[in-house]
Amino acid sequence: EVQLVDSGGGLVKPGGSLRLSCAASGFAFDSYSMNWVRQAPGKGLEWVSSISSSSFNIYYADSVRGRFTISRDNAKNSLFLQMNSLRVEDTAVYYCARDLLAFGSSPFDIWGHGTMVTVSS
Amino acid sequence: SYELTQPLSVSVALGQTAMITCGGNNIGGKNVHWYHQRPGQAPVLVIYRDTYRPSGIPERFSGANSGNTATLTINGAQAGDEADYYCQVWDSTTAVFGGGTKLSVL
Numbered sequence: 001e002v003q004l005v006d007s008g009g010g011l012v013k014p015g016g017s018l019r020l021s022c023a024a025s026g027f028a029f030d031s032y033s034m035n036w037v038r039q040a041p042g043k044g045l046e047w048v049s050s051i052s053s054s055s056f057n058i059y060y061a062d063s064v065r066g067r068f069t070i071s072r073d074n075a076k077n078s079l080f081l082q083m084n085s086l087r088v089e090d091t092a093v094y095y096c097a098r099d100l101l102a103f104g105s106s107p108f109d110i111w112g113h114g115t116m117v118t119v120s121s
Numbered sequence: 122s123y124e125l126t127q128p129l130s131v132s133v134a135l136g137q138t139a140m141i142t143c144g145g146n147n148i149g150g151k152n153v154h155w156y157h158q159r160p161g162q163a164p165v166l167v168i169y170r171d172t173y174r175p176s177g178i179p180e181r182f183s184g185a186n187s188g189n190t191a192t193l194t195i196n197g198a199q200a201g202d203e204a205d206y207y208c209q210v211w212d213s214t215t216a217v218f219g220g221g222t223k224l225s226v227l
Contacts (some may be wrong), residue, residue: 035216042139045156045207046163047216059214061123090156095163097212100175107154109175 002026005075006096009115015029016086016119019031022079030074033057033103034057038092039114047080047092052103059104062092086119093117123212125219132225133198139152141192141222143208151211157183157224158184158205164207168193 002043006018022034049070051060058070069082079096093116096107126144133139143153153171156164166175168184171191181196195202203226210218 030156032146036214037218041153044205044221045158045218047209047218050216061215072127097164100166100169104214105152107166108156108164109166109169113163 004022004096004098004110004112005066006112006115007092009034009094009117011120012086013121014086014088014119015081017084018086018117020081020083020094020096020117024077024079024098027059027098027110029077032075033099033106034072034079035097035099035108036070036079036094037097037108037111038090038117043092046092050099051079057103073074083086083117088119091117091119122205122215123143123217125208125210125217127206127208127219127222129220130223130225132227133195134227135200136197139195139198139202139224139226141195141206141208141224142147143193143219144189145191145210146189148189148191148210149187151186152187153184155193156207156209157202158207158221159204166171167206170200195224198224204224 005023033052035050067085093114095114096112098110099106100109135224155168171186
């Protein structure tokens with residue numbers, strides 16, 4: 001079964017750091033570009049970052065550029081999001097999602113269940 | 122930055138046709154993707170590249186895109202179609218989502 005399992009969320013103080021992970025199974029992880037998408041409580045979807053299959057290309061939303069770092073380990077079928085200098089407005093459920101088509105133009109066809117990040121003092 | 126505009130809510134009678142719009146500047150020149158999201162669940166891709174259905178998505182779901190408006194159409198709406206619906210495009214190196222539309226099936 002094709003599956004993504006997100007983990008690593010939790011409660012952190014403003015200015016703190018957190019590292020999210022996404023474990024992939026059931027497909028050739030190293031052939032797909034991947035993404036992080038977040039959803040603040042009661043709000044809509046917001047794209048965060050994308051990484052190509054080889055890690056050669058990486059994109060970030062303006063709201064997180066310089067604070068968040070996306071990475072992947074193809075040998076371990078894992079995607080990561082290192083989040084530094086966290087702000088209250090980063091509070092959200094974070095989803096990892098797989099690209100269906102080419103990097104930078106693709107819809108997201110497989111989604112993790114999400115992991116909750118709460119930034120609060 | 123590119124913006125996508127969706128109605129906050131759409132209502133449809135059971136078994137009737139629902140249409141959800143997504144407005145954007147010359148959106149007809151972009152590939153539009155649609156997702157639905159039931160409460161407490163992850164989004165699910167229902168239409169991609171304007172008109173294509175992923176495997177497992179019923180034929181009741183269809184899409185169109187022209188000019189400044191893309192449209193998701195749900196024929197014969199069922200109770201299980203009640204969800205939030207989001208459109209999405211890529212604008213250069215940024216993925217953009219619409220604000221979402223809550224579909225109520227009455």
